[in-house]
Amino acid sequence: MEAIVSPSRVSGIYTPPASKSAMQRACAAALLHPGTTVVNHPGRSEDDAAALRIVGQLGAQVSDHGDRIGIASTGHPQLPQQPLIDCGESGLSIRMFTPIAALVDGPLQLTGRGSLLQRPMQFFAEVLPQLGVPTTLNKGLLPISINGPLQPGDIEIDGSQSSQYLTGLLMAYGAAAHTGATIRVRDLKSKPYVDLTLALMQHFGMNVPRNEGYEAFVFGPSKPRAQSVVTYTVEADWSGAAFGLVAGAIAGRLEVNGLDVFSEQADKNILQVLIQAGIPLSVREDGITVGSDSLPGKGRGWAFNATDCPDLFPPLVALAAFCDGTSVIEGVSRLAHKESNRALTLQEEFGKLGLTVELQDDLMIIRGGCPLRGGVVSARHDHRIAMALAVAALRAEGPVTITGAEAVGKSYPQFWQHLQQLGAAVSLTGQSTA
Ligand SMILES: O=C(O)C1=C[C@@H](OP(=O)(O)O)[C@@H](O)[C@H](O)C1
């Protein structure tokens, strides 16, 4: 599918979708919870669908009622009839559900599709055998074969590549029976995502470890958990909302509702950058207003460290393009293994529209303030690249055609519709050519 975005203004009120980070964690916690979980405001992205499929395969009963989903479970993942679990393209699903699936007594295989097949998983081959789980990979990549049950024990892991592995281990340790265990972590990145995991575990009454400065997670002995009903409401997604906030900042005035300003989500830090850039912004508990009714002026250049919130790079590049002077984002090394190599993808695709993006060690330097030209760009099978290009296109000098526009489905299937509803000139045509 192609999206053609012509220069246009946006205005109105909108509510971003449910957070896939919260929804996928809720699915995992529901599988590990003895009893029933009612998930309100469930996410509907492709990654969310993958998580729901996985918990179904691991023995939970999933009943979908539209605005809420019921998940009933014994609290123990079961050996599936078909022992091949497909995690779609979701990095979080494969990395969170592998240790959880390893709680099962028996052999299992997990795999994925598309870009996930190129993302490194070597961590598991190094760590799971230390927990009693023989593990094989395909040269460090998927599929992964494991043979549980995982037995929690004291362990030290590398947290520098992704926090998602730790999220999976925390969930598995939090559900398994043991007499106490400590996960030591070197150089943890994306820390707020671990806070989100711990908050979910707390909500579901799991065995929650003591967090010693993100360097050690100390579990006490597990206690038996009684059957109960847990209700969980999935919060709105700051990562998806970041695109709407940037659209309002550069091309109109938007009111974004439903976001929790006290959320654990890493990407709420977009607000700090909007403030630095001098964008008109009003933050209330019930909503955020961004941009101005008069034709928005340019913001000013800014500097921001996105090491712990790497998903902000794409919307921040769109913002930086419209800020005078130089903007600098630190944390480039975090981008190599996402749905695409996002530093290069951003440099190349925004480069086609005339934006200069330089990469210097861990820094991305964006020379903004000159109008972008129209042209043809590719989403490169990466939802956040598609959305960043679309938002930037609102202020380009001519129409921007984005090929592979269906990529948004991974996190934000309603993205194009939302943009149209807010007044953006977007037409959608044809099949994927990205
Ligand atoms: O736990 C999560 O929900 C996520 C963690 C982050 O990954 P890393 O920990 O690999 O940075 C983020 O980029 C990803 O989109 C979602």
Ligand SMILES: C=C(OP(=O)(O)O)C(=O)O
């Ligand atoms: C990198 C992302 O997700 P995941 O790692 O879960 O595939 C993302 O949503 O930008």
